[in-house]
Amino acid sequence: MEYSILLQELKNKFDKSILSIDETADIPTVVISSTSVKEIISFLKEQQNFIFLTDLCGIHYPEQEKELGVIYHLHNLVDNKRLRLKTFVTKANPQIESIVSVFSGANWMERETFDFYGVDFVGHPNLIRILNVEYMDYHPMLKEYPLEDATRTDKDDRFFGR
Amino acid sequence: MKTINSEHHLDLTKEDEKVYSTLNLGPTHPATHGIFQNVLTMNGETIVATEQTIGYIHRAFEKIAERRPYYQITTLTDRLNYCSSPLNNIGWHLAVEKLLGVETNKRVDYMRIIVMELARIADHLVCNSVIGVDSGALTGFVYLFQEREKIYEIYEELCGARLTTNLGCVGGFDRDFSIVAIQKIREVMKGLPKVLHEFENLLMRNRIFMDRTINVGGITADRALNYGFSGPCLRAAGIDYDVRVQEPYSSYNDFDFIVPIGQNGDTYDRFCVRQTEMWESIKLVNNALENLPEGKFNTEVPAFYFPPKEDVYSKMEPLISHFKKVMGEIDIPAKEIYKAVEGANGELGFYVVADGGRTPYRLHFRRPGFIYYQAFPEMIAGQSLSDAILTMSSMNVIAGELDA
Secondary structure (H helix, E strand, O other), X not given: OOHHHHHHHHHHHOOOOEEEEEOOXXXXXXXXXXXXHHHHHHHHHHXXXXXXXXXXXXEEOOOOOOOEEEEEEEXXXXXXXXXXXXXXXXXXXXXXXXXXXXXXXXXXHHHHHHHHHOOEEEOOOOOOOOOOOOOOOOOOOOOOOOOOOOOOOOOOOHHHOO | OOOOOOOOOOOOOHHHHOOOEEEEEOOEOHHHOOEOXXXXXXXXXXXXXXXXXXXXXXXXXXXXXXXXOHHHHHHHHHOOOOOOHHHHHHHHHHHHHHHHOOOOOHHHHHHHHHHHHHHHXXXXXXXXXXXXXXXXXXXXXXXHHHHHHHHHHHHHHHHOOOOOOOOOEOOEOOOOOOHHHHHHHHHHHHHHHHHHHHHHHHHOOOHHHHHHHOOOOOOOHHHHHHOOOOOHHHHHOOOOOOHHHHOOOOOHHHOOOOOOOOOOOOHHHHHHHHHHHHHHHHHHHHHHHHOOOOOOOEOOOOOOOOOOHHHHHHOHHHHHHHHHHHXXXXXXXXXXXXXXXXXXXXXXXXXXXXXXOOOOOEEEEEOHHHXXXXXXXXXXXXXXXXXXXXXXXXXXXXXXXHHO
């Protein structure tokens, strides 16, 4: 399997859902629309041998219109090819279809992403916090929560980054 | 009587309580080897459903990493799988090197293979000897722990630390292997086969041990893949996925080694796979040590390579550059990478999103233990409590890795 053929096939099949393709990254990266995540991942698994979900994690870009991102790393173990899928949603409507029915391993990874970023995985069997306490009322990995106390005055961070 | 689905834990009604009982395994239970809780619903001796709670030692590493310069993140990786921290350290260094596009020289690669395989041996030693302990055979544990101690002495010689090693740096090592270190590695490699043989004689064909572990906590290859298993647990189920072979890093392709696989994916297979992997690791260490190329122990990565100490103390430019590097004011290309290494428990991945700043914009650790531990309820459903303990220890679940 060649990446060019795969990407072409994806483009043909899911033309409307493929937002952009980046072949220059270390792993070919496809940005897909948040409504067809499950469809595309099922297709990749069933028909393109991407049988291994390596990783699923969230990311937050506060300056973007669609702030929250979810990144899927898939691995075709037969041909030893990796693929990265990205999808973005707004913070007001963070709904993405859950892929637990496709990959059981996504269960905790989606819970982790929900826990830290507040992404709502629709159809997840048990979407509750996993690493943080249940009564936490915010999602701590969002960029608006600084690691250090923002009211601190004794330390000037201007010169050394975030 | 309700039928209880193994995936969903139910609140038991009065009527159910006559049949089912609830048992708390953990958070601090000597047999769980770490702090995580399992609430078991039992029908007599048989486990019907399991509810897992993790996160007791969550330390927000991913958040902390967003404020730390790259070289300071090495200390965070130590604390993931703390039974084989040098492996995590070197994995992280390889990830940063991939981000920077650095090619390391052969000597660095071989030195890394030696350290990584030593760490793998140390990790498997703990795991396999603990399977013995949990099945009631304490003797093997005492034998093997002595060897692990010797490996820790090697770490001590290499970097000064034992458990949280912070070993090496981006580009290679802080210093070359000393004569004492090489001597110690040779000694361990000479003594270990004898001890491993002795250990295998104790357990491998031991009727009691086999009865306790065969067909206990099994998982099929299909389910294991679906759950994202990797490392020895996946290979025990019969799938020969090893990152060292699939995506060779650090010159692993120079070496010839076998990737052992099992058939049934049960506790016994996991035990045997780890045992065989140790033999392969011994071969790898010996090979790498024999063929250790001449050269520098460090590839000069300008952004991470400190100037010589005496220059820092006496000259202006080296002092400035040293200061800038310590403060993390270095040029990092704005791109994202995923780098995986074969950790002791499986595919240990680092997903780094860099925006050109001094710290990663986002860093995600793919922790193998976190991903495959969720299959635990499925693996122990219908088995007894003592089998559950054995299954857990054969999965080598480590709380540090689980909770990040």
